[in-house]
Amino acid sequence: MIAAPTRLHPLNLPTVNILFVANRFPYPPFRGDKLKIWNLARRLGNRHRLHLITFLEDPADLQYLPELRKHFAEITLVPLPRRHSILQCAKAIFSKTPFQVAFFRSAAFRKKLKAILQKETFDAIHVQHLRMAQYFPNPQELPVILDLPDAFSLYWQRRSMVPRPWWQRLFDKVEQKRIARYEQVLNHFRMNLVCSVEDLDFLKKQHPKARIELLPNGVDSRAFQPGSDKQVIEKRLLFTGNMDYAPNVDAVVHFAHCILPRIKQEHPDVAFVIAGQRPVAAVLALRDFGVTVTGFVPDLAEEYARACLVVAPLRFGAGTQNKVLEAFSMAVPVVCTPVGFKGLGIESGNGAVMCSDDAAFSATVNHLLNHPEERAAIAKKGRALVETRFDWDIIALRLEDYLQEMARNRRPAAGA
Secondary structure (H helix, E strand, O other): OOOOOOOOOOOOOOOOEEEEEOOOOOOOOOOHHHHHHHHHHHHHOOOOEEEEEEEEOOHHHHHHHHHHHOOOOEEEEEEOOHHHHHHHHHHOOOOOOOHHHHHOOOHHHHHHHHHHHHHOOOOEEEEEOHHHHHHOOOHHHOOEEEEOOOOHHHHHHHHHHOOOOHHHHHHHHHHHHHHHHHHHHHHHOOEEEEOOHHHHHHHHHHOOOOOEEEOOOOEOOOOOOOOOHHHOOOOEEEEEOOOOOHHHHHHHHHHHHHHHHHHHHHOOOOEEEEEOOOOOHHHHHHHHHOOEEEEOOOOHHHHHHHOOEEEEOOOOOOOOOHHHHHHHHOOOOEEEOOOOOHHHOOOOOOOEEEOOOHHHHHHHHHHHHHOHHHHHHHHHHHHHHHHHHHEHHHHHHHHHHHHHHHHHOOOOOOOO
16 A cells, blocks of 8 residues: 655755756656656745756757746756667667667767756756666766656566567567666666556565665646536546557557457447547547547546546556546546556555456446446545545655655765
């Protein structure tokens, strides 16, 4: 179980100077890695001085700088053209470097970061993602926290086990081995963070000497408020997420072909809606089977408000799923697989019902479609979990504790 934080309101703690090192430009916050940095910065920026260094992959993102400047006192952007990343990945073919790491390799970024660290002293440095660990070859010399989105080696291990074309599984096997080897860097950081209990346990077994702590993913409970009962459309099933992300693509294709037909045997009028940006061809093709694919949705809360159930039939992945937490916050019950659920540290029935195979998944959906009172009870528990454990306000306080610890134990910075 995830323990509740020891304090729910900021104390009179000293203001600290924090450097955020991010692999993605954190706005608009429409994907997991952007969403986390954005929500944490919005809360920490009110009490501390924040500096951001990140990549600029799309020059069009410059229009969002005014939003970032509301929370970051200083912003350093390093261009990362796609052709540069492709070249770095090509160079990595005959090395042991994970392609995930090679994609974000940049001499310009290293130079900019070094200049920042030489110019200014930071009380704490938050490094987002394993991909960015490469810029801190001697992390013990600095007050650095490495924040992992999930146990990447677990993600690739699971991905390599899912039936897919042979060439994809071959790549998955290679990358999984490289990631597992590269994760040894966790032993060199003063503190590592991971977002789920399952990933925490996995990484501690793999790296017993590393200090690894928990920083759950969160949700903005004010932005995702429960809708009225009048908005709910009966027998409307919803899946949300970035629809070019491999686990999401696999999940909806598998659901549409292997689980949805079983549900339609009992509920022929059931509707399945996929809401999320950048749907790939395999997702768009599901429209031929009566599935609604919306593409980008400006306000996902509206989609959640219309759904009677959210489904999360992921077959591989790691960490926790934002779609599950958002559904909890909207008081919409979830039916899900163990992937992304076990890491929440909660029991099945508290916001979500976990199912381990297709037959159980379809049977659970059919049962809940027939019993709205059970849906309501499950949904109520999910909302309560968000209010007590998974609101970004609570998560930000937990991160603040970790950053304050780094600040208290800070050693003189010598540069990266």
